[in-house]
Amino acid sequence: MIEKILAAIFFPGAVFLLAVSLLYEWVDRKLYARFQNRVGPHLAGPFGLLQPVADLIKLLSKEDIVPMAADRLLFTLTPILAPALILLACMFLPIAGPSGIISFKGDLIAVIALLSIYTITIYLAGEGSSNRFASIGAVRAALQLIGYEIPLTLSLLSAAIAAGSLSIGGIVEAQAERGIWLIAGPQIIGFAIFVITSQAEMERIPFDIPEAEQEIVAGWEVEYGGRRLALFRLSKDLELILLSGLGAAIFLGGPIGPVIPGLEPVLYTIYFILKSIVVLAIFTLVRALFARLRIDQMVSFSWKYLMSLAVILIILTEVIV
Amino acid sequence: MSFEISIGPQHPIHVEPLMLRLSVEGELIVDVDVDVSYIHRGIEKALEARPYIQGLYLVERICGICNAAHSLCYCLNVEQLLGKEAPPRAKYLRIVVEELSRIHSHLLWLGHYFHTLGFETLFMYFWRDRERIMDMLELITGNRVTTSYNTIGGVRRDLTPEAEQRLRRTLDYIEERMRYYEKVIDSEPTILARTQGVGILKPSDAVRLGVVGPHLRASGVKHDVRLDDPYSGHDEIPFNVITWDTCDCYARVKVRIREVYESVNMIRYALDHMPSGDYRLKIPPFFKAPPGESLSRVEAPRGELVHYSISDGGDRPYRYKVRTPTLANLLSVVEMLRSRDGYEVYIADVPAILGGIDPCICCSARVMVTDEARRRRTIMTLEDIIKISRERGAKRR
Amino acid sequence: MRVPGRLVAEALRSLFKRRATILYPYRELEKIHLPEGFRGRIEFDRAKCIGCQLCFRVCPAKAIEMIEDEKGKRPIFYIYRCIYCAQCAEVCPTKAISMSKVFENIALRKEDLVVR
Numbered sequence: 001m002i003e004k005i006l007a008a009i010f011f012p013g014a015v016f017l018l019a020v021s022l023l024y025e026w027v028d029r030k031l032y033a034r035f036q037n038r039v040g041p042h043l044a045g046p047f048g049l050l051q052p053v054a055d056l057i058k059l060l061s062k063e064d065i066v067p068m069a070a071d072r073l074l075f076t077l078t079p080i081l082a083p084a085l086i087l088l089a090c091m092f093l094p095i096a097g098p099s100g101i102i103s104f105k106g107d108l109i110a111v112i113a114l115l116s117i118y119t120i121t122i123y124l125a126g127e128g129s130s131n132r133f134a135s136i137g138a139v140r141a142a143l144q145l146i147g148y149e150i151p152l153t154l155s156l157l158s159a160a161i162a163a164g165s166l167s168i169g170g171i172v173e174a175q176a177e178r179g180i181w182l183i184a185g186p187q188i189i190g191f192a193i194f195v196i197t198s199q200a201e202m203e204r205i206p207f208d209i210p211e212a213e214q215e216i217v218a219g220w221e222v223e224y225g226g227r228r229l230a231l232f233r234l235s236k237d238l239e240l241i242l243l244s245g246l247g248a249a250i251f252l253g254g255p256i257g258p259v260i261p262g263l264e265p266v267l268y269t270i271y272f273i274l275k276s277i278v279v280l281a282i283f284t285l286v287r288a289l290f291a292r293l294r295i296d297q298m299v300s301f302s303w304k305y306l307m308s309l310a311v312i313l314i315i316l317t318e319v320i321v
Numbered sequence: 322m323s324f325e326i327s328i329g330p331q332h333p334i335h336v337e338p339l340m341l342r343l344s345v346e347g348e349l350i351v352d353v354d355v356d357v358s359y360i361h362r363g364i365e366k367a368l369e370a371r372p373y374i375q376g377l378y379l380v381e382r383i384c385g386i387c388n389a390a391h392s393l394c395y396c397l398n399v400e401q402l403l404g405k406e407a408p409p410r411a412k413y414l415r416i417v418v419e420e421l422s423r424i425h426s427h428l429l430w431l432g433h434y435f436h437t438l439g440f441e442t443l444f445m446y447f448w449r450d451r452e453r454i455m456d457m458l459e460l461i462t463g464n465r466v467t468t469s470y471n472t473i474g475g476v477r478r479d480l481t482p483e484a485e486q487r488l489r490r491t492l493d494y495i496e497e498r499m500r501y502y503e504k505v506i507d508s509e510p511t512i513l514a515r516t517q518g519v520g521i522l523k524p525s526d527a528v529r530l531g532v533v534g535p536h537l538r539a540s541g542v543k544h545d546v547r548l549d550d551p552y553s554g555h556d557e558i559p560f561n562v563i564t565w566d567t568c569d570c571y572a573r574v575k576v577r578i579r580e581v582y583e584s585v586n587m588i589r590y591a592l593d594h595m596p597s598g599d600y601r602l603k604i605p606p607f608f609k610a611p612p613g614e615s616l617s618r619v620e621a622p623r624g625e626l627v628h629y630s631i632s633d634g635g636d637r638p639y640r641y642k643v644r645t646p647t648l649a650n651l652l653s654v655v656e657m658l659r660s661r662d663g664y665e666v667y668i669a670d671v672p673a674i675l676g677g678i679d680p681c682i683c684c685s686a687r688v689m690v691t692d693e694a695r696r697r698r699t700i701m702t703l704e705d706i707i708k709i710s711r712e713r714g715a716k717r718r
Numbered sequence: 719m720r721v722p723g724r725l726v727a728e729a730l731r732s733l734f735k736r737r738a739t740i741l742y743p744y745r746e747l748e749k750i751h752l753p754e755g756f757r758g759r760i761e762f763d764r765a766k767c768i769g770c771q772l773c774f775r776v777c778p779a780k781a782i783e784m785i786e787d788e789k790g791k792r793p794i795f796y797i798y799r800c801i802y803c804a805q806c807a808e809v810c811p812t813k814a815i816s817m818s819k820v821f822e823n824i825a826l827r828k829e830d831l832v833v834r
Contacts, residue, residue, distance in 0.1 A: 031733075034732060034733050034737075035442060035729040035730075035732055035733065036441065036442050036445035036446070036729075036732065037445060037446070037449060037732040037735060037737060037738045038445060038737060038738065038739055039737050039739045039741070042741070043744075132324060132325075132326045133326065136326070136345075136348075136668065139347075205439050205440075205441070206439070206511055208439065209669070212439065212669065215334075215668055215669050215671060215672055217332065217333060285726070285729065285730075286723075288441075288442045288725075288729050289442065289722070289723040289725050289726055289729060290439075290440065290509070290511040290722065290723065291435065291438045291439050291440035291509070291511040291512045291515055292438060292439025292440070292511070292515070292669075293511055293514060293515070294514070294515065294667060294669040294670070295348060295667075295669065296348070296667070297514050297515075371778065374776055374778075374805065375776065375777075375778035376778075377778075378778040378779075378801060378803045378805070379778060382801075442725060442729060443725070446728075449738045452738070459752075459753055459756065460753045460755075463753075463755045463756055463757040463804065463817075464756070464757050464802065467801075467802075467803075469757075469803050469804070477804075477808065478755065501728075504724070505724050505725055505728075508721070508724045509722060509723075509724055509725070510722045511722060606772070606775075606776050606805075606809050607775065607776075
């Protein structure tokens with residue numbers, strides 16, 4: 001019991017996840033810059049590794065302004081709720097072993113539900129700031145949820161059907177038993193759908209419609225500054241871990257790899273981080289390749305193409321498995 | 322139920338302040354109001370207090386990107402007042418720098434436009450290639466942005482053979498890159514979804530609203546000052562006027578990309594057929610212009626630029642008037658942003674449409690009369706201005 | 719059906735290409751190549767000046783002031799007002815004024831930005 005609590009706080013829990021989230025933000029920014037023939041962060045720390053830390057410290061040191069007409073409860077609660085939800089979802093990820101700190105049958109559904117609650121939190125965050133741009137951004141976020149949620153769920157569920165288990169730990173163990181990753185097979189379609197819908201979940205280009213900088217200034221996070229904005233940015237970085245980790249665990253076999261007995265937690269963690277950085281690199285590549293869609297185009301694209309692809313995938317999975 | 326949001330005066334897509342008040346219902350825009358009066362610098366008044374040679378440098382700084390066009394228009398204007406014409410070599414050199422600045426402006430606009438659409442990778446690529454053009458401008462004129470190349474009676478320096486060699490290599494590079502970018506833009510579904518069918522401006526509306534430049538040519542109307550009123554040897558250099566028929570934002574992107582090819586060809590032709598001789602007339606720095614008035618037009622990268630001046634025989638202009646192309650194009654934004662039956666405009670289209678006219682708001686200003694004593698503020702309408710200018714003109718004669 | 723993401727080949731190639739950024743000013747100062755004829759800070763040769771005051775009359779930014787010294791009238795240049803148009807260099811009959819390649823014209827005191 002004590003070990004579980006210590007694991008949840010330190011490794012592979014909150015402290016470890018916060019540090020790795022800053023590392024992932026660095027990887028994302030540096031890769032994005034290299035795709036564009038630029039340098040990326042290079043001044044803070046060796047190779048700019050400390051740049052996300054510097055940005056976080058800067059945000060934490062700024063003045064905290066609450067608009068007079070804003071809803072105090074929502075304005076205070078949502079910046080705390082957002083990273084908390086994602087941290088809770090990250091506890092299900094199998095980082096230091098075949099199953100996460102919390103693991104039960106059906107925890108895949110729990111993670112998907114937590115992601116949806118996160119988007120609803122964003123909607124409340126936007127509506128709670130008394131700003132028209134924020135309202136427009138919040139409504140766009142909710143509309144986007146309607147677009148991507150079902151294909152995301154279907155792609156993860158088809159992987160669960162193929163592996164025969166509804167818990168993330170169970171899917172990882174099924175891949176370990178079979179000796180091949182789930183992505184080698186019809187689940188590669190599922191992986192493609194997962195990548196596209198994760199971009200929509202994380203609100204990155206081509207789906208960063210709720211916070212389109214060039215249209216509605218910062219969308220739903222326009223009124224948040226200082227500490228509250230730091231917490232939202234932290235939740236975005238944690239989401240990077242969550243979704244790339246989920247992709248690595250479900251489609252790429254998670255932390256499974258050749259091990260030396262005795263050093264298992266360390267090696268498992270290294271494999272997990274390497275595989276999820278690969279998934280993160282794919283996310284960044286997608287971010288660099290497209291323009292931003294309009295919200296009506298996004299929803300219609302999602303329901304026309306992603307849904308049909310997801311349905312075909314489920315049928316294929318049922319037929320082949 | 323509609324509410325009002327305002328894009329501006331400060332907004333990430335505006336490089337200069339501009340107020341666009343939109344009435345929206347959800348994402349749909351139902352009404353628009355434009356206000357331009359945020360950046361009035363008093364340049365026309367300042368020109369009345371400076372001799373012609375000093376006014377040249379002030380006019381150049383009306384707009385950073387179109388500085389070659391403004392200084393060229395000024396020089397043509399003053400040369401017309403003096404009754405002189407630049408020598409043939411100067412005309413061709415002026416064309417070289419003017420077309421280089423047109424390529425620079427279009428590359429800048431393309432990068433900025435895709436940035437507003439969210440496509441940051443193309444933004445960085447376009448601006449990286451723009452750096453090559455700025456290096457060329459620096460080599461030929463001495464500075465990257467404010468080129469200060471034209472002077473009254475010609476150009477200020479000559480083109481060396483080494484500069485010509487480097488210029489040709491850069492032009493080859495730019496042409497190859499632009500062909501690649503055109504292929505990417507034509508085949509990328511996200512870009513096409515954001516620009517095709519967005520911001521429709523019918524040709525009849527365009528002509529009625531007085532739209533100029535690539536914005537007009539993207540609605541299918543073939544009008545170009547270089548063709549209709551050649552001002553610096555343009556009748557000797559063959560070029561095509563690019564038009565496109567779909568009248569939407571995609572057309573504006575295509576017209577500007579193709580104009581880059583035309584500019585590259587024009588520079589190559591000018592370099593191949595460069596006449597020899599003097600590159601400037603010997604005009605003393607301080608002179609008195611004979612009384613009269615003169616009008617000069619130039620095809621700036623954004624459209625038709627008009628300078629009008631009245632001289633009363635002194636060494637500085639009596640009145641100098643600048644009509645920039647963006648002022649003419651702004652009215653069309655209001656027209657394009659209104660949703661009508663069958664044509665819907667969303668908030669997400671505002672950057673695409675506003676960016677499509679290539680706005681350079683620092684060039685435009687509105688006449689606003691502020692009456693401190695009576696604490697009233699009136700904005701003059703077109704009829705008022707026509708009436709007042711006729712009365713003042715009659716009085717002066 | 720158009721295939722999206724045509725830029726992917728270019729994006730992946732950019733990973734291995736040399737970066738387009740010059741890391742000025744902390745490193746790589748030597749990569750800044752200025753061409754001949756670059757209009758930078760003004761340089762003045764007192765020996766050639768004849769005190770004709772043409773530069774003072776022609777400057778658009780009023781950055782030149784005429785003072786007296788033992789040889790006669792001569793200009794001093796306020797770099798903080800200069801717009802680097804090089805009109806003074808062009809109009810000087812003895813070519814006493816020239817534009818150097820110095821473009822970092824910032825100082826902590828105004829006196830450092832006056833060329834005598």
